[in-house]
Amino acid sequence: MFLGLYNYWIVVVLMMIGFYIVIAHGNLVKKIVGLNIFQTSVFIFYISVSNIDGGTAPILTEGFNRYSNPLPHVLILTAIVVGIATTALGLALAMRIREAYGSIEEEEIQQRDNREC
Amino acid sequence: MKDLFAVVMLSGIYGLLSASFFVTMDAVDVAITEAAVGAGIATLLMLVAVTMTGRYEQTASHRPVWVLVVVLVTGGLLLYGTLDMPYFGSVDAPAHLHVAPRYINDSMQEIGVSNIVTSVLASYRGFDTLGEVVVIFAAGIGVLALLSVARRPDEDAEIDSINVSMHEKYLILRVVAKILIPFILLFALYVQFHGDYGPGGGFQAGVIFAAAIILYSMLFGMSTARRVINQPLIQLLSAIGVLIYGSVGLISLLNGGNFLDYNLLSGDPVAGQHIGILLVELGIGCTVTSVMLIIYFNFAGRTEDYMRNGRKGA
Secondary structure, eight states: OOGGGHHHHHHHHHHHHHHHHHHHOOBHHHHHHHHHHHHHHHHHHHHHHHOOTTOBOSBOOTTOOOBOOHHHHHHHHHHHHHHHHHHHHHHHHHHHHHHHHSOOBHHHHHHHHHHHO | OOBHHHHHHHHHHHHHHHHHHHHHTTOHHHHHHHHHIIIIIHHHHHHHHHHHHOSBOOOOOSOSHHHHHHHHHHHHHHHHHHTTSOOTTOTTOGGGTSHHHHHHHHHHHHTOOSBHHHHIIIIITHHHHHHHHHHHHHHHHHHHHHHOOOOOHHHHHHHHHHHHHHHGGGHHHHHHHHHHHHHHHHHHHHHHHTTTTSSOOHHHHHHHHHHHHHHHHHHHOHHHHHHHSOHHHHHHHHHHHHHHHHHHHHHHHHTTSOTTOGGGGSSSHHHHHHHHHHHHHHHHHHHHHHHHHHHHHHHHHHHHHHHHHHHHHO
């Protein structure tokens, strides 16, 4: 009876995988990969909401009168490009941290900070 | 998995898979972007970052049991929340009842562009998109501030010699890439200017264009790429893109309309919309391409620098 909701369940599972990686791993690059998975799950959520049974891509053509919802497409299109820009910023920070601390493991960075205090 | 190289490769495959998922969901514009970004640029940037930060992850010492509990509780709550949601693909879901019908029914008369995604992106929600472009521009400046290194000509020559020895090994890749890259660039231009009628637009074209140039610089060496692509020029271009977008808004303001009201750009409202969308997409394409290139060149330049200093120090 609830089987029609399976798209949301896939989104929740993906989101939780990303969430787990962000919390459980200390490596900063891996955290960014986790954030990316989390982000993609939101993209999939929006795009699956925009889909309509029997609809087609939202490009007006003769012979079709049912299109999938264009608004989520616009939002996600820009979100993907903004997402890569912010991911790059995160990776840049990780690279600077590596230069300054010689490591990108969270625990080592914290230990070094504590020693210096 | 402790090998970050494998992690990055898997995330690239994941990007390609989600792009094909977007195609089956009728979101073609999104799919083009995700294919170029998720499978292309994101993977490359992470690879560059991994070469600098070390390939292997250390074993965590803390216990992941509590993490698992937190994740499972959150996931359970979210699943409970989905029970009230409309079914997948249902026509009368609330999301489809309000703004979308107007876009689908009236955009042809008001904008005259058959790709609804383009008309919503560049015209109806033009102000929103201007914000996104500024965010991308700001991220580019952030990367520039964090990673840019000043280099001297003699350093370039030294890096050149490393590159030449490295790239002779990949002869087949280089020949194939030399054939492919012009077509990728041409396709990017097609996507840019055909965005009104088919899937495409400034964002998609920008990332495809940048991906082609990044491919070039990976195979032919950074210093060759630096000779082809003038660094100050792309930094200027990223600002010019935002400037074009903003100026279109200001011109419509000066013509007595609202900010980004393209109807007033020409005597005929639909022709005005066409001009406005074309200019705005051009601005988006400029900024996206050059910011992606700024990000990549600074990443790679920093890594080269770090590697060389590390070798000298050792």
